[in-house]
Structures are given as C-alpha cells and as structure tokens.
Amino acid sequence: MLNLSQYNKPETEKLNQFKTIQDLKNRPHYKILNKILIGFLVFGILILFLPWTQNISGQGAVTTLKPNQRPQTIQSLISGRIEKWYIQEGDFVKKGDTIVFISEIKEDYLDPNLVENTKAQMEAKKRSVTSYDGKINSLSNQIGAIENERKLKFQQAKNKVQQALLKIKSDSMDLEAVKTQVKIAKTQYNRAVQLNKDGLKPLTDVEEKRLKLQEVDAKIITQENKFLASKNELINAKVELNRINAEYYEKKSKAESDQFTAMSNQYDTEAQVNKLKNQYANYKIRNGMYYITAPQNGYVNRAIQSGIGENIKEGTAIVSIMPSKYDIAVETFIAPMDFPLIKKGEKVRVWFDGWPTIVFSGWPGMSYGTFGGKIVAIENYISENGKYRVLIAPDPEDKKWPEQLSIGSGAQTLALLNNVPIWYEIWRTLNGFPPNYYQSKSEKNATKDKK
Structure with a gap:
C-alpha cells in the first residue's frame, strides 16, 4: 500500500505515549553513533583532498640487462653423432670447457686423412x-x-x-x-x-x-x-x-x-x-667443431639432447646454460594507453615475488619492500600480449636489489607520475581518462623559457 489516502495514515503520535518509545529516544549511544558517523564523513571528505601520486603499473619478470648474459642454448654447427659427454646438469663450466664430443656422419668428410x-x-x-x-x-x-x-x-x-x-x-x-x-x-x-x-x-x-x-x-x-x-x-x-x-x-x-x-x-x-x-x-x-665447448662461464641448466650414438643436425640445441655473471634487470609490460607517458631515464618502483612487500601505489613513501629502478630501454613495437615491453635496470641512487633474485622470477612495477588530489584520481579513473602527462623540472623550465 502506498498510503496515499489521508484516512490510512498511521497514527505515530499515539506511539509516543508508550514508555518504551520514550526510553529509546533518550538513550545516549545513539547520539555517540551519530557523532561517529559524522566524523567518518568529515574524515572521508578530508581524505579526498590528500595528495595522490599517479602511477603506471606493470607486470613482468626478472631478466638480465645485456643479451649475452641471458640463458642460452649451445648448438652444434655441424651434423654428427654424439660420442661422449663431459658434463652433467648443474655443473659449472668455464669458457672453452668441452661439453660433448661428436663424430662425423657425412660421407664427404669420413676420410680420416x-x-x-x-x-x-x-x-x-x-x-x-x-x-x-x-x-x-x-x-x-x-x-x-x-x-x-x-x-x-x-x-x-x-x-x-x-x-x-x-x-x-x-x-x-x-x-x-x-x-x-x-x-x-x-x-x-x-x-x-x-x-x-x-x-x-x-x-x-x-x-x-x-x-x-x-x-x-x-x-x-x-x-x-x-x-x-x-x-x-x-x-x-x-x-x-x-x-x-x-x-x-x-x-x-x-x-x-x-x-x-x-x-x-x-x-x-x-x-x-x-x-x-x-x-x-x-x-x-x-x-x-667435433668438440663442442662452452662460450662463456656459466651453469649447465639442462641437457636438451641425451644418450650416446644419437645423430644431431647442424643448428640443433644440445644444452642450455646460464651465465655465472650478469647484470640483473626487470622487463615489464605496460598498456598502450600509458605508453606515451613512459620515457627513458624515468624512475620506477619495483617489488619482486617472494619478497616481503607492502605497497601503497598512491603513496610510494609509505610503501615497504620496494626497490628503485630506472628505465633503460623502451620497445616501440607492441608485443604479442598487446602491451609494450620496457626494460628496467637498478637505480644506482637507491638501495641495491636483493642478491637472492633468480632470473625468470615475477616482478611488478610502478612508474610514478604527477601528484593530484585523491578526488581527481577517482574522477579520472571512473571516466577512463589517462594520467596527467608528467614533466620533469628541467622540462618545465625549458617550457617556461620557450614561453
């Protein structure tokens, strides 16, 4: 019933004559609850005016800075038959150490003399x-x-x-x-x-x-x-x-x-x-070429070929090794909408999987367990996952990255942009607008000089 008729209105004034109703109105904790709600409301409004650091998040993995420091496979340059192995998985090999010996199988080269x-x-x-x-x-x-x-x-x-x-x-x-x-x-x-x-x-x-x-x-x-x-x-x-x-x-x-x-x-x-x-x-x-050797110092990760007497073709991968010395880095991927905001040399916050971390994306100063990085390379062609690849190296002005990190472990990144109020960030996110374009102090001064 919509109670639109004046004859069907409840007689609420008659309820006030009961003592129970009068006791409910006079209880003090209702007043305290109202004050708490009003306080939370004022606090929430004040929070909306606090500064918020805009950022671009990305997800990637730990890699190496230089291509020659990444895991690689060792191939055979010629066709042959596996005759003898000199290593096993997990061994440390130096540059020039023999990994496997193969014999000739092509009739043009069978003559021993x-x-x-x-x-x-x-x-x-x-x-x-x-x-x-x-x-x-x-x-x-x-x-x-x-x-x-x-x-x-x-x-x-x-x-x-x-x-x-x-x-x-x-x-x-x-x-x-x-x-x-x-x-x-x-x-x-x-x-x-x-x-x-x-x-x-x-x-x-x-x-x-x-x-x-x-x-x-x-x-x-x-x-x-x-x-x-x-x-x-x-x-x-x-x-x-x-x-x-x-x-x-x-x-x-x-x-x-x-x-x-x-x-x-x-x-x-x-x-x-x-x-x-x-x-x-x-x-x-x-x-x-019958003796296949290690191109650099490293650890044998996996023997791709196995057995004795197995024939292999030229270019066939035999073992996979990981260089012993490498400069660690992180490769991350960002959305195309955020790609124009990324520049080489910008600083980034990084945290790694398995490392204790507490992250407040909008307040980087309150985050714990994050490490500083610097963008060293940006790929201008979109990757297969529909995002752009960015390579991040450790920031020499920040604390060192953990030595326990292994190549291939997961990592997440935050590229810090401009400082804006929280209400603006909420409004921007709801409307799907990109973050404000960040300008460093030198770029701002150059813009002022041009004007």
Missing part, C-alpha cells in the same frame, strides 16, 4: 703454379730473342734495300754515260761520212767510226739490262723486308699466344690453389 690429402693437393697445385711461372719466363725470353733477331734481320734487309738503291743510281749514271757515248759516236760517224764524201777522210775511218757506233749501241743495251736488274734487286730487297717482318711477327705472335695460354693456365691453377686453401681451412676448422 682428409685434411692431409687436401694439403698435399694444395702443395701440388702450388708447384704447378711455379712451373707455369718458369714457362712464362722462358716464353718471355723467347719473345725477346725473336724481337732482337727480327730487328737484326730487318736492319740487314734495309741495308740491302739501300744497296739496291745505290746500285740503281750507279747503273743509271752508267746508262746516261753510255747514252752520251752513243751520241758522240753518232756525231763522229756522221762527221766521218761527210768528210769522206768531201774526200777529206778515207773510207777506213768511216768503217772504224761505224764499228765504234755499233759497239756503243750494244753497250747501251747491256747497260739498260743491268739497270733493270738493279731495279729488280731493289724490289726483291723490299719483298724480303716485308717477308722478314711477316715471318718474325708470326713467330712472336705464336710465342705470345703460348705465353698467354700459360698465363691462363697459371691463373686457373692459382684459382684452384685458393679453392683448395679454402677447403683445407674449412676441413681444419671442421675438425675443431
């Missing part, structure tokens, strides 16, 4: 290179001798050409002299004939001049033949000159061709020598 045989082949090829050097030098000397002989023969032929030219010149002068004699003999003959007609010369003189003219005519023919023979000798000398050049250039070209062939064979042999050197070095290095 493979390295020595390859070295012998390499030495034989080196001697072949030396032989080609000798052949090339001999051909070089031969080419030089051919060139010298060609020069001498060429000079000799040039001298013959010069002699032929001089002989032609001499025969030409003799021919001209004979022609002059012919003219003189004809003149004398004609004069003798004329004087004979005039009766001044006898007929015997005419016959004598005719005979002399015939002799001179015969001599000019001989001289012309001699002149033509000298020209032929000049042509023959020039032909000989060209023949000498052609002959010795052919000899020189053949020798140079043999030399280039020898050089080509030498280069090919040198390439084979280099290839054999590479094979020899590879085989020698491979022989050292």
Whole structure:
C-alpha cells in the first residue's frame, strides 16, 4: 500500500505515549553513533583532498640487462653423432670447457686423412703454379730473342734495300754515260761520212767510226739490262723486308699466344690453389667443431639432447646454460594507453615475488619492500600480449636489489607520475581518462623559457 489516502495514515503520535518509545529516544549511544558517523564523513571528505601520486603499473619478470648474459642454448654447427659427454646438469663450466664430443656422419668428410690429402693437393697445385711461372719466363725470353733477331734481320734487309738503291743510281749514271757515248759516236760517224764524201777522210775511218757506233749501241743495251736488274734487286730487297717482318711477327705472335695460354693456365691453377686453401681451412676448422665447448662461464641448466650414438643436425640445441655473471634487470609490460607517458631515464618502483612487500601505489613513501629502478630501454613495437615491453635496470641512487633474485622470477612495477588530489584520481579513473602527462623540472623550465 502506498498510503496515499489521508484516512490510512498511521497514527505515530499515539506511539509516543508508550514508555518504551520514550526510553529509546533518550538513550545516549545513539547520539555517540551519530557523532561517529559524522566524523567518518568529515574524515572521508578530508581524505579526498590528500595528495595522490599517479602511477603506471606493470607486470613482468626478472631478466638480465645485456643479451649475452641471458640463458642460452649451445648448438652444434655441424651434423654428427654424439660420442661422449663431459658434463652433467648443474655443473659449472668455464669458457672453452668441452661439453660433448661428436663424430662425423657425412660421407664427404669420413676420410680420416682428409685434411692431409687436401694439403698435399694444395702443395701440388702450388708447384704447378711455379712451373707455369718458369714457362712464362722462358716464353718471355723467347719473345725477346725473336724481337732482337727480327730487328737484326730487318736492319740487314734495309741495308740491302739501300744497296739496291745505290746500285740503281750507279747503273743509271752508267746508262746516261753510255747514252752520251752513243751520241758522240753518232756525231763522229756522221762527221766521218761527210768528210769522206768531201774526200777529206778515207773510207777506213768511216768503217772504224761505224764499228765504234755499233759497239756503243750494244753497250747501251747491256747497260739498260743491268739497270733493270738493279731495279729488280731493289724490289726483291723490299719483298724480303716485308717477308722478314711477316715471318718474325708470326713467330712472336705464336710465342705470345703460348705465353698467354700459360698465363691462363697459371691463373686457373692459382684459382684452384685458393679453392683448395679454402677447403683445407674449412676441413681444419671442421675438425675443431667435433668438440663442442662452452662460450662463456656459466651453469649447465639442462641437457636438451641425451644418450650416446644419437645423430644431431647442424643448428640443433644440445644444452642450455646460464651465465655465472650478469647484470640483473626487470622487463615489464605496460598498456598502450600509458605508453606515451613512459620515457627513458624515468624512475620506477619495483617489488619482486617472494619478497616481503607492502605497497601503497598512491603513496610510494609509505610503501615497504620496494626497490628503485630506472628505465633503460623502451620497445616501440607492441608485443604479442598487446602491451609494450620496457626494460628496467637498478637505480644506482637507491638501495641495491636483493642478491637472492633468480632470473625468470615475477616482478611488478610502478612508474610514478604527477601528484593530484585523491578526488581527481577517482574522477579520472571512473571516466577512463589517462594520467596527467608528467614533466620533469628541467622540462618545465625549458617550457617556461620557450614561453
């Protein structure tokens, strides 16, 4: 019933006439309870104005600062068969200690004298290179001798050409002299004939001049033949000159061709020598890979492979080791909404699983069992869990982290931001707003200077 009608109202005033109702109103503890409630209300309102440190929480695990200090597996670089183990799980190994010995299983490397045989082949090829050097030098000397002989023969032929030219010149002068004699003999003959007609010369003189003219005519023919023979000798000398050049250039070209062939064979042999050197070095290095050693000091965590006579492929993990010396750190993950507020070098509070801790996230000064850290690396690509990875190192200005921490144990972090009232933080959280963007004192001063 809603008791809306005036006739259905309860008569509460009639209850006051009873003594029990009067005693309830006069009891003092109700007044005290009211005062306590009012006090709690005032106290709660005052708490809303207390300062609250905004923070970004994260959850992660203990790791190492440097990649070479983290747990690692040791792989086999070659395929092989496990023959002997030198360690057991939990052993401490130094850098270079033998962990396991494997034997060869590939047929290309089964020869026990493979390295020595390859070295012998390499030495034989080196001697072949030396032989080609000798052949090339001999051909070089031969080419030089051919060139010298060609020069001498060429000079000799040039001298013959010069002699032929001089002989032609001499025969030409003799021919001209004979022609002059012919003219003189004809003149004398004609004069003798004329004087004979005039009766001044006898007929015997005419016959004598005719005979002399015939002799001179015969001599000019001989001289012309001699002149033509000298020209032929000049042509023959020039032909000989060209023949000498052609002959010795052919000899020189053949020798140079043999030399280039020898050089080509030498280069090919040198390439084979280099290839054999590479094979020899590879085989020698491979022989050292049968003993798998520790890359650094550490403890053997787990033997991934087991047994004797088991075949493994190259790149197969054999054992897992943990370095003995490492710089501890914490990797934590933060939400994408908080990622823009994180900066390298900011200070963070860290507490670890299994370590006594009392944490007041908004009042870091009242927290107990937390340790100081500093952000040293921020991953700019989101991880598979949908958050960003942040690496935190110990803060050198704060107390040291516990030495009992082990790699992989859980850790939680708080990145401290700005100080705001509690009521503002409650209002921000209810509305889903991000924390206030934090600025250090130096950044604030720089902003003021810009303004």
